[in-house]
Amino acid sequence: EAQVTQNPRYLITVTGKKLTVTCSQNMNHEYMSWYRQDPGLGLRQIYYSMNVEVTDKGDVPEGYKVSRKEKRNFPLILESPSPNQTSLYFCASSLYQGTFRHSYNEQFFGPGTRLTVL
Amino acid sequence: SQKIEQNSEALNIQEGKTATLTCNYTNYSPAYLQWYRQDPGRGPVFLLLIRENEKEKRKERLKVTFDTTLKQSLFHITASQPADSATYLCALAFNFGNEKLTFGTGTRLTIIP
Numbered sequence: 001e002a003q004v005t006q007n008p009r010y011l012i013t014v015t016g017k018k019l020t021v022t023c024s025q026n027m028n029h030e031y032m033s034w035y036r037q038d039p040g041l042g043l044r045q046i047y048y049s050m051n052v053e054v055t056d057k058g059d060v061p062e063g064y065k066v067s068r069k070e071k072r073n074f075p076l077i078l079e080s081p082s083p084n085q086t087s088l089y090f091c092a093s094s095l096y097q098g099t100f101r102h103s104y105n106e107q108f109f110g111p112g113t114r115l116t117v118l
Numbered sequence: 119s120q121k122i123e124q125n126s127e128a129l130n131i132q133e134g135k136t137a138t139l140t141c142n143y144t145n146y147s148p149a150y151l152q153w154y155r156q157d158p159g160r161g162p163v164f165l166l167l168i169r170e171n172e173k174e175k176r177k178e179r180l181k182v183t184f185d186t187t188l189k190q191s192l193f194h195i196t197a198s199q200p201a202d203s204a205t206y207l208c209a210l211a212f213n214f215g216n217e218k219l220t221f222g223t224g225t226r227l228t229i230i231p
Contacts, residue, residue, distance in 0.1 A: 004161075035221075042223035043162070043207070058218070090161050105211060106152070107219065109161030 002027045004110035006091050012116045013081055021076045021113050023091030031096035032074040033058070033107070034066065036087040043090065049074055050096055081117040089113045120145050124208060124222040131198050132230055139193040139225045141208035147186045148210035153193050156205045156224065165206075166193075198229045 045058030125140035154162035
């Protein structure tokens with residue numbers, strides 16, 4: 001089954017304790033992205049990656065790191081979590097065709113990770 | 119900066135009627151626009167895409183229109199059913215180069231039996 005998986009699904013942690021949220025897709029997609037979703041603010045992009053070893057900042061990258069060593073995996077790292085990073089996080093992937101005006105960017109989302117930082 | 123507004127936070131519609139959701143944007147017109155459905159506790163699921171040179175797209179009971187003059191997209195669900203109850207998100211892509219989508223905050227639709 002084609003899917004994006006995230007782990008853990010739920011996490012409660014304390015301020016300053018490093019954590020990693022994993023994301024994996026089995027669709028051979030080039031493009032992967034991380035979003036956070038907060039009430040009243042919608043989905044905001046944290047980081048994205050257009051291919052292996054290529055990552056770039058989204059709208060709210062502060063306090064986060066990512067890596068893309070393999071095509072299928074795109075972990076999100078919080079080196080020193082703070083309470084304002086309490087949120088619902090989604091990983092997404094899409095087939096990036098890279099041709100101007102012919103790209104079809106349907107994004108496939110993971111089930112989400114609910115993170116609480118105390 | 120680019121702003122996206124979805125008409126209302128919540129919308130209640132009687133079963134069988136047509137539900138119409140609005141997505142308005144400011145400044146630049148997107149290269150394309152997408153609509154997603156999100157159920158509580160789940161990730162968004164893609165529904166439809168419409169490009170800047172298209173006026174209308176249909177898929178079963180769903181219809182999307184795109185008016186670049188009004189800077190608006192309308193999303194219609196005809197013959198609505200309680201199973202259509204969910205939050206609907208519009209997402210705009212302003213730059214083909216990086217596939218970046220900018221999402222609206224969503225409209226929570228409830229279909230009343």
